[in-house]
Amino acid sequence: MSTISVIEGSMAVAQAVKACRPGVIAAYPISPQTHIVEFLSQFVADNEMDTKYVRVDAEFSAASAVYGSSATGVRSYTASSSQGLLLMSEVLYAMAGTRLPVVLTGVNRTVSAPITIQPDHQDTMALRDTGLIQLHVENSQEAYATHIQAFKLAEDHDILLPVMVCMDGWILTHSFEPVKLEDQEKVDEFLPPFVPKYRLDTKNPLTYGAYADDEVPEFRLMMHFAQERAKEKIEKIAREYEAKFGDYFGGLIDTYRCDDAEIVMVAMGSVIGTLKDAVDKLRKENIKVGVLKVRSYRPFPGEEILSAVKGAKMVAVLDKSLSVGQGGPLATDVKAALANKQAPPVLGCIAGMGGRDMSMVLIREIIEKSQKAITTGKIPDIEYIALKRQYLE
Numbered sequence: 001m002s003t004i005s006v007i008e009g010s011m012a013v014a015q016a017v018k019a020c021r022p023g024v025i026a027a028y029p030i031s032p033q034t035h036i037v038e039f040l041s042q043f044v045a046d047n048e049m050d051t052k053y054v055r056v057d058a059e060f061s062a063a064s065a066v067y068g069s070s071a072t073g074v075r076s077y078t079a080s081s082s083q084g085l086l087l088m089s090e091v092l093y094a095m096a097g098t099r100l101p102v103v104l105t106g107v108n109r110t111v112s113a114p115i116t117i118q119p120d121h122q123d124t125m126a127l128r129d130t131g132l133i134q135l136h137v138e139n140s141q142e143a144y145a146t147h148i149q150a151f152k153l154a155e156d157h158d159i160l161l162p163v164m165v166c167m168d169g170w171i172l173t174h175s176f177e178p179v180k181l182e183d184q185e186k187v188d189e190f191l192p193p194f195v196p197k198y199r200l201d202t203k204n205p206l207t208y209g210a211y212a213d214d215e216v217p218e219f220r221l222m223m224h225f226a227q228e229r230a231k232e233k234i235e236k237i238a239r240e241y242e243a244k245f246g247d248y249f250g251g252l253i254d255t256y257r258c259d260d261a262e263i264v265m266v267a268m269g270s271v272i273g274t275l276k277d278a279v280d281k282l283r284k285e286n287i288k289v290g291v292l293k294v295r296s297y298r299p300f301p302g303e304e305i306l307s308a309v310k311g312a313k314m315v316a317v318l319d320k321s322l323s324v325g326q327g328g329p330l331a332t333d334v335k336a337a338l339a340n341k342q343a344p345p346v347l348g349c350i351a352g353m354g355g356r357d358m359s360m361v362l363i364r365e366i367i368e369k370s371q372k373a374i375t376t377g378k379i380p381d382i383e384y385i386a387l388k389r390q391y392l393e
Contacts, residue, residue, distance in 0.1 A: 073199030096131025101154035118355025261290030302337030
């Protein structure tokens with residue numbers, strides 16, 4: 001029987017990972033990821049998990065430990081945030097390149113400097129070219145379900161790539177809400193033990209990360225093709241989860257009141273709930289607005305976004321990170337997906353970086369800027385929302 005418990009978002013993730021029965025967990029604490037691995041360490045200490053829990057000296061070591069364990073054919077997990085994720089980056093490139101299906105939680109937090117521990121997407125965006133699959137979640141229930149789905153996706157022999165589940169720090173990890181926890185027996189039926197396609201074995205030697213000059217393009221393309229296959233798998237696994245547990249958390253994108261929307265706001269993560277509430281209020285004022293949630297950032301669902309927004313007059317993309325010298329990474333990808341396809345124009349908005357609050361006032365500002373762009377036909381390259389301009393003078 002499933003149970004509903006009011007728990008912290010970090011506990012929801014820890015419960016999901018526990019249910020997936022990883023053989024190895026490697027951990028180094030960094031806020032706001034710390035509670036996840038603390039809860040897991042308690043499970044191991046209380047003999048609730050038959051797992052090797054490895055306490056390491058840094059995030060590079062945590063990634064290296066699960067790199068090694070996954071290479072031997074063991075289901076493996078780790079988690080990190082911000083600078084910790086960046087310290088893992090060298091290993092994550094190698095992990096994806098050697099096709100090791102590790103699952104990790106990327107708890108989103110601003111990257112220094114200046115020093116802050118507030119949430120935005122700068123850290124995981126910096127890893128978008130590693131080859132990791134990136135799935136962004138809206139709430140703690142979706143985080144729970146997505147971690148269970150992530151192991152099945154990563155370990156699929158047609159995929160064999162690391163999967164990073166991205167969740168906004170503090171907003172999700174440290175808030176409490178009701179979460180449905182599934183029965184262990186049913187999780188075991190949904191996610192059977194990991195059967196590796198390749199593994200390090202003295203009786204059947206092979207090489208991981210071999211030296212290769214002329215074959216590099218093919219290796220990278222094989223990863224790219226695996227991500228393309230993952231688009232179908234992400235939806236398929238979500239439907240299998242729904243059939244087993246009765247809840248649908250999946251797909252590459254999700255839409256809310258987009259069918260007749262003149263303006264579609266595109267975003268990722270916990271802000272989606274705020275945007276949905278704003279849409280309901282704006283609709284009462286006869287402002288036709290909708291929300292499109294990008295759940296899978298890598299692989300990027302360009303065709304699905306195009307199909308969802310083609311009837312709109314404007315697409316306003318909310319980025320919680322900035323690619324310095326270019327603009328919002330999500331907006332850049334959306335613009336590329338819609339270019340030259342008789343699609344609506346895209347207004348890129350930088351909003352919510354460094355944990356800056358996204359209020360109804362700021363959402364109205366985005367809608368007003370979108371309406372002005374529709375009327376004038378002039379689309380700014382970037383709109384900065386709630387900017388303290390006195391610092392720039």
